[in-house]
Amino acid sequence: TVLIVDFGSQVTQLIARRVRESGVYCEIVPFQSADEGFQRLKPKAVILSGSPASTLDIGSPRAPSMIFDSGLPVFGICYGQQTMCAQLGGKVESGHHREFGRAFLEVEKDCALFDGVWSLGSRHQVWMSHGDRVTAIPEGFEVVATSANAPFAFIADEKRKYYAVQFHPEVVHTPDGAKLIANFVHKIAGIKGDWSMSAYRAKAVDAIRKQVGDKKVICALSGGVDSSVAALLIHEAVGDQLTCILVDHGLMRKDEAKNVVAMFEEHYNLHLLHVDASDRFIGELEGQSDPETKRKIIGRLFIEVFEEEAKKLGGADFLAQGTLYPDVIESVSFTGGPSVTIKSHHNVGGLPERMNMQLVEPLRELFKDEVRVLGRELGLPDSFIGRHPFPGPGLAIRCPGGISREKLEILREADAIYLDEIRKAGLYDAIWQAFAVLLPVQTVGVMGDGRTYEFVCALRAVTSVDGMTADFYHYDMEFLGRAATRIINEVRGINRVVYDVTSKPPGTIEWE
Numbered sequence: 308t309v310l311i312v313d314f315g316s317q318v319t320q321l322i323a324r325r326v327r328e329s330g331v332y333c334e335i336v337p338f339q340s341a342d343e344g345f346q347r348l349k350p351k352a353v354i355l356s357g358s359p360a361s362t363l364d365i366g367s368p369r370a371p372s373m374i375f376d377s378g379l380p381v382f383g384i385c386y387g388q389q390t391m392c393a394q395l396g397g398k399v400e401s402g403h404h405r406e407f408g409r410a411f412l413e414v415e416k417d418c419a420l421f422d423g424v425w426s427l428g429s430r431h432q433v434w435m436s437h438g439d440r441v442t443a444i445p446e447g448f449e450v451v452a453t454s455a456n457a458p459f460a461f462i463a464d465e466k467r468k469y470y471a472v473q474f475h476p477e478v479v480h481t482p483d484g485a486k487l488i489a490n491f492v493h494k495i496a497g498i499k500g501d502w503s504m505s506a507y508r509a510k511a512v513d514a515i516r517k518q519v520g521d522k523k524v525i526c527a528l529s530g531g532v533d534s535s536v537a538a539l540l541i542h543e544a545v546g547d548q549l550t551c552i553l554v555d556h557g558l559m560r561k562d563e564a565k566n567v568v569a570m571f572e573e574h575y576n577l578h579l580l581h582v583d584a585s586d587r588f589i590g591e592l593e594g595q596s597d598p599e600t601k602r603k604i605i606g607r608l609f610i611e612v613f614e615e616e617a618k619k620l621g622g623a624d625f626l627a628q629g630t631l632y633p634d635v636i637e638s639v640s641f642t643g644g645p646s647v648t649i650k651s652h653h654n655v656g657g658l659p660e661r662m663n664m665q666l667v668e669p670l671r672e673l674f675k676d677e678v679r680v681l682g683r684e685l686g687l688p689d690s691f692i693g694r695h696p697f698p699g700p701g702l703a704i705r706c707p708g709g710i711s712r713e714k715l716e717i718l719r720e721a722d723a724i725y726l727d728e729i730r731k732a733g734l735y736d737a738i739w740q741a742f743a744v745l746l747p748v749q750t751v752g753v754m755g756d757g758r759t760y761e762f763v764c765a766l767r768a769v770t771s772v773d774g775m776t777a778d779f780y781h782y783d784m785e786f787l788g789r790a791a792t793r794i795i796n797e798v799r800g801i802n803r804v805v806y807d808v809t810s811k812p813p814g815t816i817e818w819e
């Protein structure tokens with residue numbers, strides 16, 4: 308295991324990604340609880356992250372001294388380098404030249420960390436982003452590479468296996484960064500790269516068995532990848548002690564609930580309850596137009612329906628959730644105060660306390676792409692694993708203005724045609740998420756010889772890595788024309804189609 312001490316950098320998660328990609332397990336621990344994390348994980352190596360803080364500020368974070376006392380290899384990145392220097396007897400000063408972006412390193416000395424990656428005298432692109440910089444290095448260290456603005460860009464104390472860099476090896480703009488990190492964990496720390504999904508699967512199944520014993524587990528299956536993979540893993544561990552409940556709120560895509568149920572029935576022999584609660588949801592949503600009100604109604608009803616179904620089953624001791632690692636990592640904040648709520652996200656939060664259940668969260672240690680690999684391990688078809696994300700409140704938040712059954716039906720048809728065209732054009736996998744939105748606006752058109760006065764449909768498609776930021780997808784106009792013509796011809800109630808060219812920020816991916 309590698310321990311990553313997080314000082315609050317925006318890119319700490321990328322350090323974890325790079326370590327995991329090298330086949331080594333790691334965890335991120337906020338600096339405030341790094342002592343405890345160190346004792347719990349018993350790591351074989353430590354990486355210190357970057358930070359928006361300055362070591363020159365009073366009370367700025369430090370690495371626990373037990374890390375340096377342990378004799379383990381340590382890799383300090385950016386702020387990590389600065390705090391190593393501050394703590395081990397070097398000097399940090401506020402930089403007159405703040406450095407952001409591309410820089411070039413010159414290798415000045417051989418170093419065990421460069422093995423098979425960099426050689427003496429060679430020059431390499433790296434990514435810098437720092438204000439302060441090291442101006443004197445602690446005893447035992449020597450400079451192994453420099454950049455024009457950073458005479459201490461890469462320093463090493465090979466005897467103690469301490470390495471420290473001013474740049475960010477974890478980002479893609481440092482092309483050799485991943486190899487340097489892999490060298491640190493394999494060659495310097497001597498950790499074998501045998502962390503694999505099949506090993507994880509066996510370990511997770513074991514842990515679920517221990518946690519659950521002979522008790523009952525229920526799982527809300529949404530049809531998304533995360534809840535599906537969690538359910539399959541738990542099913543492998545405890546078989547029929549697991550019951551999955553799919554609450555169909557009538558806000559799913561065309562044939563969605565049917566397809567998900569069929570996929571599970573065909574490939575897996577698990578208890579799956581398909582509850583059609585669409586009348587209840589749509590009954591309460593009818594006429595509601597405020598986005599937050601819609602979200603709250605859906606969240607509440609979901610909990611109510613799920614709770615009722617669980618009671619019918621005689622209750623359960625455990626609730627399964629597809630929580631992922633990014634949701635678990637405690638964020639290190641220097642700004643303080645709660646962040647603004649943009650949208651109240653729909654999940655099954657609140658249920659465990661209400662129903663007095665414990666949580667089973669077998670994906671807590673995984674990133675999204677690792678969940679996909681695990682899903683493949685568990686035999687989920689690629690077409691299922693690669694599906695676009697779909698929000699819990701479903702079509703309700705793609706129907707701005709008052710909700711009605713009729714509008715939902717129109718939207719469902721338009722959305723199905725749009726996605727069909729995307730698949731036919733072979734664009735599905737290049738797009739992060741695509742969907743239709745039905746606007747509460749009617750416009751005049753002419754069809755045949757008659758006047759029409761019908762709704763406008765907006766098409767949305769974005770590319771993104773994590774849904775946090777997104778760019779609109781650049782279709783060619785031919786494609787958009789084809790999709791629009793089909794929607795207008797085939798869907799009664801729509802006579803105009805527009806394309807949304809807003810990125811996130813300033814827009815969000817969904818319209819509500």
Ligand code: XMP
Pocket residue numbers: 650651652653654696697698699700740774775811814815816817818819
């Ligand atoms: P926004 O619209 O906030 O969406 O840019 C970012 C991503 O989150 C999805 N999304 C949700 N997912 N429950 C979910 O499970 C929700 O309430 C919810 N709202 C938005 C959205 O589809 C996009 O992938």
